[in-house]
Amino acid sequence: MSYWRQFKNFDPVNGQVPYWPFGKLSGVAWRARSLLRNRTKDQIEQIANTASDSIDEYFRQAKDEEIARLEKEQEWEFLEFDVDGNVRGLNSDRENELDFPTSDNTSDLDALSESVGTWSDIFDDGSPDPEDYEYFAAMALWKLADAIYKVTYSYDFKTGVDVKKDRQKLTPSDLSVAGECAIEAMEAVCHAANLRDARRQEDRYQEKIKAAEKHTSAKVQKANDAKWEAIQAQEAKQKSENAKKMAALSKASRNKSMASVLSQWDQDAALQKLSAAKAGNKLSNWLASQDLEFFEPRTVSLWISAHKKAKSAD
Structure with a gap:
């Protein structure tokens, strides 16, 4: 049975669960309430309504698809x-x-499993949407309410x-239907707990991935920094060596030009009679024509x- 005001006679938050005839039902209620501990009564009822609508929509869509196939x-x-x-x-x-x-060959639990998660913004107050497991926890409570109702109340149509x-006049049919509802409640809360545990495991897994990525990122960054520092050090060393080589080459080239100029001066008496400035001008022009x-x-x-000073000193 889908949800239809079952919480009118049973408070999903703190309603008492009779020990008779199913002593384990109180445990079902405790587990479901634990999964919904952050929800108010109104929110739990809204979750139940949404789950019920989702189940009905699943069956309607399945029927429409079958009609389309037959056509x-x-x-x-x-x-x-x-x-x-x-x-x-x-x-x-x-x-x-x-x-x-259909509702005759498919349980509410299976139907909700196929359709859960298709709704959003179900609360008017802007509260966070339910986790998937909360829908099944709410189902467990309304199935539990069905079981309690069947052995506690009857509807007077008049x-x-x-x-x-x-209680002394309960029929086997009453107990049978109540028992089926109790089993469905147990299945729903177990499914809810499994979903919650899977979600927690997934969250822990994602946290480990993020931590590993962060650690790897830091490790990679450290390695990259060390590599970059090594590259910079190598470049600085290379620049220094190149500068020394260029300085040596420049000095050698200068010395070669100077030696050639002075050799020309030593061999040319006319140049020696000129002032250093005039001789420098002539020899600079000569140097330009040489390799x-x-x-x-x-x-x-x-x-x-x-x-000239060096020669005079000699």
Whole structure:
């Protein structure tokens, strides 16, 4: 039975569960309430209503899909038509020959398992939507309420009220139906607990993944930093070595040009009679025509002046 005001006679939050005739029902209630401990009575009732609507919608959709299949495959004998020849629904006389989910061959638990999670924003106050397991915990409570009702009340159609039963006059049918409801309540709360445990395990697994990713990320970052520092150190070393090589090459080139200039000066008496400035100008022009590094006249003049002083000292 789907939810239909079962909590009118049984408070899902703190309603008492009779020990007789099923002593384990109080344990079912405790487990379901534990899973719903953060929910109010009104919220639990809304969860139950939503679960019931989801079950009804599942069966309606299954029936619509079966009708569509029969029309497509032209199995008209299983369909019922109106006076205009339009399909009105299934042929009730042959419906039991068909194989699709109905409330007669599929339990509420199985139907809800197929349809749970399709609803959102079910609370008007903006409270967080229920977890999947909360729907089954609410189902356990309304099935438990069904079991209690069957052995406690009967509906008086004349007065339209529930009247208490005499326990001594309970029929085997009363106990059988109540027992079925009790079993369904137990199955629902067990399913809810399994879903909750699976969710917790998934959450722990995700936390471990995040922690591992964080650790790996930090480890990789550290390795990358060390690698980058090594690259920078290598580049700095290379730059220093290159600078030394360039300095050495530059000095060697300078010395070669200076030696050639001074050799020319030593061999040319006319140059020696000129001032260092004029001789530097001429030899700078000469240097430009040679396969040597070029230097400005001022630099060449300084070479000549220093060379003359050195020769005079000798």
